Amino acid sequence: xxxxxxxxxxxxxxxxxxxxxxxxxxxxxxxxxxxxxxxxxxxxxxxxxxxxxxxxxxxxxxxxxxxxxxxxxxxxxxxxxxxxxxxxxxxxxxxxxxxxxxxxxxxxxxxxxxxxxxxxxxxxxxxxxxxxxxxxxxxxxxxxxxxxxxxxxxxxxxxxxxxxxxxxxxxxxxxxxxxxxxxxxxxxxxxxxxxxxxxxxxxxxxxxxxxxxxxxxxxxxxxxxxxxxxxxxxxxxxxxxxxxxxxxxxxxxxxxxxxxxxxxxxxxxxxxxxxxxxxxxxxxxxxxxxxxxxxxxxxxxxxxxxxxxxxxxxxxxxxxxxxxxxxxxxxxxxxxxxxxxxxxxxxxxxxxxxx
Numbered sequence: 001x002x003x004x005x006x007x008x009x010x011x012x013x014x015x016x017x018x019x020x021x022x023x024x025x026x027x028x029x030x031x032x033x034x035x036x037x038x039x040x041x042x043x044x045x046x047x048x049x050x051x052x053x054x055x056x057x058x059x060x061x062x063x064x065x066x067x068x069x070x071x072x073x074x075x076x077x078x079x080x081x082x083x084x085x086x087x088x089x090x091x092x093x094x095x096x097x098x099x100x101x102x103x104x105x106x107x108x109x110x111x112x113x114x115x116x117x118x119x120x121x122x123x124x125x126x127x128x129x130x131x132x133x134x135x136x137x138x139x140x141x142x143x144x145x146x147x148x149x150x151x152x153x154x155x156x157x158x159x160x161x162x163x164x165x166x167x168x169x170x171x172x173x174x175x176x177x178x179x180x181x182x183x184x185x186x187x188x189x190x191x192x193x194x195x196x197x198x199x200x201x202x203x204x205x206x207x208x209x210x211x212x213x214x215x216x217x218x219x220x221x222x223x224x225x226x227x228x229x230x231x232x233x234x235x236x237x238x239x240x241x242x243x244x245x246x247x248x249x250x251x252x253x254x255x256x257x258x259x260x261x262x263x264x265x266x267x268x269x270x271x272x273x274x275x276x277x278x279x280x281x282x283x284x285x286x287x288x289x290x291x292x293x294x295x296x297x298x299x300x301x302x303x304x305x306x307x308x309x310x311x312x313x314x315x316x317x318x319x320x321x322x323x324x325x326x327x328x329x330x331x332x333x334x335x336x337x338x339x340x341x342x343x344x345x346x347x348x349x350x351x352x353x354x355x
Contacts, residue, residue, distance in 0.1 A: 001238075001241055001246035001247070001248065002246070002248045003246070004130075004176065004178075004205065004248070006205075006207050006248050006250065007248060007250040007251065007252045007253060008252070008337050009337035009338045009340075009341055011030070011272060011338050011341055011342075012341065014030050014077070014272075017030055017075075017272070018342075018345070021271055021272070021342075022345065026271075026308075026309065027075075027271050027272070028074045028075045028076060028308060029076055029271070029272055029273045029274045030075075030076070030077045030078070030272050030273065031076075031077065031078045031079075031080070031272065031273045032071070032076055032078070032079050032080075032273060032274050032275070032276065033079070033080050033081075033082060033083060033273070033274075033275045033276070033286065033334075034059070034064075034079055034080070034081055034082075034083060034275075034276045035059075035081075035082065035083020035084050035085055035087070035275075035276065035277050035278045036058060036059050036081055036083070036085070036087045036089075036090035036093055036096065036278065037056070037057065037058040037059070037083075037085040037086070037087065037089045037090045037278050038052060038053070038054060038055040038056065038057045038058075038083075038084050038085040038277070038278035038279075039054060039055070039056040039057075039058075039085045039086065039089045040054050040084075040085045040086045040089070041086050041089065041112070041114060041115070041150075042086070042112055042114075042147045042148055042149050042153075043147075043148035044134075044136070044146060044147050044148065045145075045146050045147075045148065045184075045219065045221060045222075046136070046146070046182055046184060046211055046219065046221070046222055047217070047219065048212070048213075048214030048217045049083070049084040049214065049217070049286075049289070050217055050218045050219055051214075051216045051217060051218050051289075051290070052084040052277075052289060052290075054084070054085060055278070057278045057279050058089075058090050058091075058278055059090070059276075059278060059280060060280075060300070061090075061092035061095060061096055063280075063299065063300060064096060064299075065096070065099045067299050067303070067304055068096075068099055068100050068103040068105065069103050070303055070304050070305065071103065071105065071304055072103035072104040072105050074304065074305060074308075076105055077105065077106060078105060078106040078107070078108070078129070079100055079105050079106070079107050079108070080107075080108045080109070080110060081093065081096070081097070081107070081108070081109045081110075082109065082110035082111070083275075083277065083278065084277060084278060084289070085278060086111060086112055086114075086115070087109055087110070087111055088109075088111050088113075088114075088115040088116060088120070089115065093109075093120075094119075094120050094123045094124050097109070097123075097124045097127055097128060098123070098124070098127050100127075101127040106129045107127060107128055107129060108128060108129045108130045108131065108132070109128065109130075109131050109132070110131075110132045110133075110134065110180075111131065111132075111133060111134070112133065112134050112135070112147070112149075112153075112157065113131075113133040113134075113135070113157045113160050113161060114149075114153050114156055114157055114160070116131070116133075116157075116160045116161070116164065117160065118163055118167070121160075121163065121164045121167045121168075122167055122171075125164065125167055125168055125171060125173040125175045126171060126173050126175070128173075128175045129174075129175065129176065130175060130176040130177070130178060131164070131175060131176075131177055131178070132178045132179070132180050132207075133157065133161060133177075133178065133179045133180065134180055134182075135154075135157055135179050135180070135181065135194065136181050136182050136184065136187055137154070137181075137186075137187045137190050137194065138187070138190030138191065138192070138193030138194035138195075138196075138197065139154075139190055139193065140154040140155060142186055142187055142190055145186065146184065146186060146187060158197060158201060161177060161179070161201055161203065162201040162202065164177055165177060165201060165202035165203070169202075176204045176205070177202070177203050177204050178203060178204055178205045178206065178207060179194065179198045179203055179205075179206045179207070180206070180207045180208075180209065181194055181206065181207075181208045181209075182209060182210070182211050183208055183209065183210055183211065183227065183254075184211060184222060184225065185222075185225065188233070191208055191233065191237060192233075192236050192237060192240070194206060195237055195240040195247045196240060198245070198247075199240050199242065199245045202245075203245060204244070204245065204246075205245065205246045205247070205248055206245075206246075206247050206248070207247075207248040207250065208237070208247065208248070208249045208250065209250040209253055209254075209332075210225075210227060210250065210253050210254045210257040210332065211225050211257075212257065212330055212331050212332045212333070213330070213331070214287065214330055215287060215328075215329070215330055216287070216288075216289070216290070226258065227254050227257065227258060228258075230249070230251070230254060233249070234249050234251065237249055252337075253332045253336075256331060256332055256336070257331055257332055260331060261327070261331075262326060262327055262329070262331070262336070262339075263340055263343065264326060264339050264340070264343045265325055265326055265327050266320065266321065266324065266325075266326050267285070267320055267324065267326045267329065267335065267339060268339055268342040268343060268346065269335035269338040269339045269342060270284045270285060270317065270320060270335075271317075272335070272338065273334070273335060273338075274296075274308075275289070276299060277289060279298070279300075280298045280299045280300040280301075281295065281297075281298050282295075282296040282297050282298065282299060282304070282307050282308075283295060283296065284296060284313070284316050284317075284320070285333075285335075286333075286334065287329060287330045287333055293316060293319055293324075294316055295312060295316070296308070296310065296312050296313040296316060297310055297312055297313070326339070
């Protein structure tokens with residue numbers, strides 16, 4: 001039922017880029033995450049980027065459009081607008097979405113959807129590949145507690161996504177509408193309820209994934225969370241699947257979280273992706289925001305090409321290759337499955353020719 005491959009990776013669909021990397025060439029990223037703004041209207045209990053401080057800083061739309069045209073020409077395939085803040089708080093996000101698509105880049109949004117109004121949906125659904133809503137409870141009471149949300153936000157999100165579904169159907173848009181729950185002790189019993197809600201309002205999927213402790217996060221509340229046996233939950237969630245809706249329990253990620261270890265000790269994935277924060281700073285890894293060892297430059301000061309081929313990135317990549325120990329990094333990070341794949345290419349198993 002995981003037709004979106006959310007419990008794995010999709011780098012093997014970019015064989016040419018991978019081959020160039022294997023040949024030692026300097027490649028440009030396939031995928032990028034951008035934070036349009038550092039401000040957020042929630043203060044989620046599990047927020048991994050709370051250490052960024054939720055500053056009300058935003059990317060300059062005019063400059064960003066210029067950089068997006070450049071990024072499209074350099075071969076960037078996709079951008080997800082999310083980051084350390086709530087992307088819909090950026091006043092020009094709709095215009096940015098349209099421009100991203102016009103630059104030849106697939107575009108998506110991860111949002112809490114409180115501000116996902118009818119106007120935004122009507123303007124943007126035709127340009128978006130997907131919208132994923134962070135909604136970490138099946139009831140308003142638990143939602144308010146986990147998200148530190150305002151009264152009525154839970155109902156507002158449900159209504160917003162119900163309206164988005166209508167707009168999607170009316171416009172025959174292909175944009176996938178999904179929801180995401182991070183599995184926590186407070187919400188685990190409400191996962192089936194959220195699955196029922198998501199199915200009934202016309203979502204395409206609900207993905208349920210494990211919590212992953214960010215090394216820099218202020219909150220440590222869930223650092224020792226354990227999931228144990230989830231077969232009964234998996235079976236119950238499966239009963240909500242239909243021909244048009246699927247619950248994707250990220251079993252592989254949960255298993256990795258339980259093992260609390262990685263199958264590699266160096267990160268090979270950094271050339272394939274990047275992160276731009278709300279101040280325009282380009283980072284090699286979102287786990288190390290603020291760490292100068294992973295800082296490449298700023299799009300407010302230089303073109304992306306100058307940054308990607310510049311001294312700071314070269315020094316960072318040398319550090320990662322020679323000194324960085326990925327076993328101390330975040331479990332189930334964004335590039336974890338990609339790293340498993342790249343390591344299998346660099347270090348194939350015995351009898352690899354017997355395909």
